[in-house]
Amino acid sequence: MSEAIISTQVLGLHWEVSDPFLFCAFHNDKFPKGNDNLGPDASLEGRPMGQDFQLKDGWRMYHGQRVAGFPVHPHRGFETVSIVPVGLVDHADSMGAAGRYGNGDVQWLTTGKGVQHSEMFPLVNKESENPLLFFQIWLNMPAESKMANPHFAMFWDEEIPIYETQDEAGNQIRAKVIAGEIDGVKALTPPPDSWAARAESKVTMLLIDLAPGASWTLVAEDAGLNRRLYFYDGNSIQAEGHTIAVNTGMHLNSDVDLNIKNTGEKAARFLLLQGKPIGEPVAQYGPFVMNTRNELEQAFSDYQKDQFGGWPWQDQDQVHGTRGRFAIHEDGREEEPT
Numbered sequence: 001m002s003e004a005i006i007s008t009q010v011l012g013l014h015w016e017v018s019d020p021f022l023f024c025a026f027h028n029d030k031f032p033k034g035n036d037n038l039g040p041d042a043s044l045e046g047r048p049m050g051q052d053f054q055l056k057d058g059w060r061m062y063h064g065q066r067v068a069g070f071p072v073h074p075h076r077g078f079e080t081v082s083i084v085p086v087g088l089v090d091h092a093d094s095m096g097a098a099g100r101y102g103n104g105d106v107q108w109l110t111t112g113k114g115v116q117h118s119e120m121f122p123l124v125n126k127e128s129e130n131p132l133l134f135f136q137i138w139l140n141m142p143a144e145s146k147m148a149n150p151h152f153a154m155f156w157d158e159e160i161p162i163y164e165t166q167d168e169a170g171n172q173i174r175a176k177v178i179a180g181e182i183d184g185v186k187a188l189t190p191p192p193d194s195w196a197a198r199a200e201s202k203v204t205m206l207l208i209d210l211a212p213g214a215s216w217t218l219v220a221e222d223a224g225l226n227r228r229l230y231f232y233d234g235n236s237i238q239a240e241g242h243t244i245a246v247n248t249g250m251h252l253n254s255d256v257d258l259n260i261k262n263t264g265e266k267a268a269r270f271l272l273l274q275g276k277p278i279g280e281p282v283a284q285y286g287p288f289v290m291n292t293r294n295e296l297e298q299a300f301s302d303y304q305k306d307q308f309g310g311w312p313w314q315d316q317d318q319v320h321g322t323r324g325r326f327a328i329h330e331d332g333r334e335e336e337p338t
C-alpha cells in the first residue's frame with residue numbers, strides 16, 4: 001500500500017497479530033442491566049450457552065452460563081495482558097490471586113509453567129446498561145522462560161503513565177503507555193520473566209487517542225520489529241495518502257514513519273502492538289503454547305496430574321460480589337487503587 005503500511009485487515013473479534021504476540025481478542029459488548037447474581041437481567045433464550053459468540057442484541061455470554069465470560073481454564077507458556085478501558089473483569093486463579101479491575105486498569109498474568117484462571121464480566125449496574133471494552137493480548141515467552149513461576153500483576157489506571165501532546169493546530173494527542181515508551185514516557189515495569197522485560201525486545205503496547213482533526217506521526221524505530229496498529233473506534237483517518245475506515249488493522253514497517261490525520265467527527269482510537277520477534281518454533285494446542293509437540297504432551301500430562309495447583313475458589317465462574325476494584329496477590333497481599 002505504501003512504504004509505511006504493508007497491508008490492512010478488517011477487524012472482528014480476533015485480530016491478526018505477529019511474533020512475539022500470539023493472539024488479540026477485542027470484546028466490545030453492550031451488556032444490559034445486571035441481576036442479583038451479576039449476570040444479565042435479560043432472557044438467555046436462543047443463545048448457544050457455553051459457546052455464545054454471536055453478539056445477539058449487542059452482547060455475548062462467551063463460555064459463561066450465568067455470568068458472561070470465561071470460567072476456569074488452564075494456560076502454560078505465555079502471558080495474558082488484559083486491558084479494560086470500559087467495564088469490569090473479575091479474576092481468580094489457582095495461585096489464590098484474585099481481583100476486580102477495569103475502567104482503565106490492566107492485568108498482566110505470566111502463566112509460565114502453568115496456571116488456571118477465570119475471567120468473568122460482572123454486571124454491577126442494576127439500573128443502567130453495563131458496557132464492556134476489553135482487549136486480551138497473548139504475549140509469547142521464549143523457550144528459556146516458558147517454565148517460569150506464574151506471576152500476577154495489576155496496573156491500576158491511576159498509575160499507568162500517559163503521554164500527552166498537541167499538534168500544530170492545538171489538537172490533543174494522548175497515549176496510554178502499557179509497555180515500552182513513547183518520547184521519554186516509560187511504562188510501568190513488566191513482570192520479571194516477560195519478553196517485555198528485556199530492553200532489546202522493544203515490546204510496546206499503547207492505547208492512542210487522536211482528537212478530531214488531530215495529526216500525529218508514529219515515528220520509525222528499528223527495522224525488523226513487528227508493528228501493528230489497530231483503528232478500533234472513530235470514523236476515518238488519512239494515513240500515507242489513504243482513507244482508512246474504522247475497524248481496520250494495519251501491518252506496518254517498523255522503520256518508516258506513519259503520518260495519521262483524524263478526519264472524523266469523533267476521537268480516533270488505536271491499539272499499537274510492537275515487538276522484536278522471538279523467532280522460535282511455536283507449538284500450540286488451545287491454552288498451551290510451547291516450542292515442540294513433546295512439550296505440549298508434557299503440558300497436558302502435568303495438567304491432568306495436578307491441575308496446576310487445583311482450584312481454590314467456590315465457583316468455576318468466580319465473581320466478587322459488590323466489592324470495588326481490588327487485587328489479592330498469591331502471597332495474600334491485598335491492594336486497591338489509590
